[in-house]
Amino acid sequence: MAHYDYEEKKLSVSRREFLGLLGVGAAVIWMGAYVTTDLVKNRKKYIRMRAQGLYKDDGQSVIRQSHNNKALMDMYAQFAGKPLSTVPQELFHTKYVDRINLGGVI
Amino acid sequence: MMGLQENEFRGIIQIDKKACKGCDGCKSVCPTGAIEGKYGANHTINQEKCIDCGQCLINCPFGAPIDTIDMVDQVMARLIDKSTTVVATIAPSVRVAIGEEFGMEPGTLATAKLYGALKQVGFKILDTNFTADMTIMEEGTELVEKLRHYFLGEDTVTPVGPLPQLTSCCPGWVHYAELNNPGVLKHMSSAKSPMMMAGALAKTYGAQNIWGVDPQQIYVVGIMPCTAKKFEASRPEFYNAAQYWGKRGRTGNYPDIDTVLTTRDLARLLKKLNIDLQAVAEITDADNPLAQYSGAGTIFGNTGGVMEAALRTAYFVITGQELPILSFEPVRGLNGVKKTDISLHDAQTGKDFILKVAVVNGIKENLTSVIEEVEAGNSPYHFIEIMNCPGGCVNGGGQPTNPMGTAWIDKYKALLPW
Numbered sequence A: 001m002a003h004y005d006y007e008e009k010k011l012s013v014s015r016r017e018f019l020g021l022l023g024v025g026a027a028v029i030w031m032g033a034y035v036t037t038d039l040v041k042n043r044k045k046y047i048r049m050r051a052q053g054l055y056k057d058d059g060q061s062v063i064r065q066s067h068n069n070k071a072l073m074d075m076y077a078q079f080a081g082k083p084l085s086t087v088p089q090e091l092f093h094t095k096y097v098d099r100i101n102l103g104g105v106i
Numbered sequence B: 001m002m003g004l005q006e007n008e009f010r011g012i013i014q015i016d017k018k019a020c021k022g023c024d025g026c027k028s029v030c031p032t033g034a035i036e037g038k039y040g041a042n043h044t045i046n047q048e049k050c051i052d053c054g055q056c057l058i059n060c061p062f063g064a065p066i067d068t069i070d071m072v073d074q075v076m077a078r079l080i081d082k083s084t085t086v087v088a089t090i091a092p093s094v095r096v097a098i099g100e101e102f103g104m105e106p107g108t109l110a111t112a113k114l115y116g117a118l119k120q121v122g123f124k125i126l127d128t129n130f131t132a133d134m135t136i137m138e139e140g141t142e143l144v145e146k147l148r149h150y151f152l153g154e155d156t157v158t159p160v161g162p163l164p165q166l167t168s169c170c171p172g173w174v175h176y177a178e179l180n181n182p183g184v185l186k187h188m189s190s191a192k193s194p195m196m197m198a199g200a201l202a203k204t205y206g207a208q209n210i211w212g213v214d215p216q217q218i219y220v221v222g223i224m225p226c227t228a229k230k231f232e233a234s235r236p237e238f239y240n241a242a243q244y245w246g247k248r249g250r251t252g253n254y255p256d257i258d259t260v261l262t263t264r265d266l267a268r269l270l271k272k273l274n275i276d277l278q279a280v281a282e283i284t285d286a287d288n289p290l291a292q293y294s295g296a297g298t299i300f301g302n303t304g305g306v307m308e309a310a311l312r313t314a315y316f317v318i319t320g321q322e323l324p325i326l327s328f329e330p331v332r333g334l335n336g337v338k339k340t341d342i343s344l345h346d347a348q349t350g351k352d353f354i355l356k357v358a359v360v361n362g363i364k365e366n367l368t369s370v371i372e373e374v375e376a377g378n379s380p381y382h383f384i385e386i387m388n389c390p391g392g393c394v395n396g397g398g399q400p401t402n403p404m405g406t407a408w409i410d411k412y413k414a415l416l417p418w
């Protein structure tokens, strides 16, 4: 089998850069916040790219609606019955917890 | 610790003291105000407030916040053990982001490659998109029951909760509401998230009807764009498959979802096994019933996607006709709060009514006004989708951190004095 070597992409700062950053102190701290704003702006660009990927997946699907998913309807017919009926209530629904009044559980 | 149930994970996200520069960047994205520390000093996370969403992690320019739950080696051990059926359930957003870890452009749709890689290393597939469709059937039916009850005065078999109905598929949001707005929990859809439905389904229908194996021998791995999903899987409520079999004479105690890998974790697992996603043979898995999904299931990963998917089905159930235009633009895009009205003509009674919906993404900036109205009992809406992360799960805290391949330091090196 062929072997591939990958470099893990890193967001972190290298040792040399890290030392350099320590040297410039407050300016860098300020820049961190500044860069974060910039990152967030940059991020919007690829959020859109990823979102487009999913809309493309939707657009090219033959079946566009959940109720037309035949394999899913087979599951209900063979196993779970109707949505919200007994088996779905046992397996697919849940309850929530008021954590303010839960107190401390360890 | 306050606010936790037994055995729930705590402190999934931690800030590495050595890496933190105290720049406050994370505070500007944290939805809960959990991050403490003075400007310039080391920051720490107040774990009683934190909802494990990982937004600080993907936005810190120094890579200081870390995800402390690393299950890659455990999953690899399960894959080797031939007596275990290891099932991967893959969230919508993973397929458009994992490629980034292998040099593809953000948004590259890698479903067939991902199926290929997962099969090659020994996973069976139960696509979370299949259970996203199931979520729509459950949550949509719940909504339609409420609408018929409140608008058309019809009786319901079991008592229904109040309107507006709030979506429940984002564990970050659910955890946030449980900690901060328990008054709105009665509005929350009782439908589990698609991942939790997948776990319960794998160990019942999957075990019995599809794979023909003992449910105890199934190990379900959620592959998620989200660190809050690690918390969700650890909640004590989710032993429903074991309880289901218990009532039917088969004992055993096992969780519905055994563990969660983020998109980043899965990329690490594949790299450890020397799998190059770009080079993997594509598989459509056309004869696997659990890998069939509709376009509605896949858009769950986008803000507005759950709403759009639910509307396609609710519209059909009430009017008897398919929505004429499927791309429902008013709920698409990155605005923090999106609102729209849909007129519905009930095929059974001939009555007309207007369904008012809202979509919130980015709890930090956009939740307050919408949720205060719900708490006060004067919300104008009937159905509200809420996702913690800006843009939805495509921007989740478990996603690749530097999609363009450029860490911020490269871009700003020119400004630095060395």
Ligand code: SF4
Pocket (backbone or CB within 6 Å): A032, B015, B019, B020, B021, B022, B023, B024, B025, B026, B027, B043, B059, B060, B061, B062, B063, B064, B065
């Ligand atoms: S953004 Fe990162 S470096 Fe800045 S304060 Fe937060 S954890 Fe520390």
Ligand code: SF4
Pocket (backbone or CB within 6 Å): B013, B029, B030, B031, B032, B033, B034, B035, B045, B049, B050, B051, B052, B053, B054, B055, B056, B057
């Ligand atoms: S994980 Fe989310 S809630 Fe927790 S500190 Fe980070 S941003 Fe805040």
Ligand code: SF4
Pocket (backbone or CB within 6 Å): B053, B169, B170, B171, B172, B173, B225, B226, B227, B228, B229, B387, B388, B389, B392, B393, B394, B395, B396, B397, B398
């Ligand atoms: S929006 Fe998606 S990724 Fe973000 S916390 Fe919610 S479920 Fe997780």
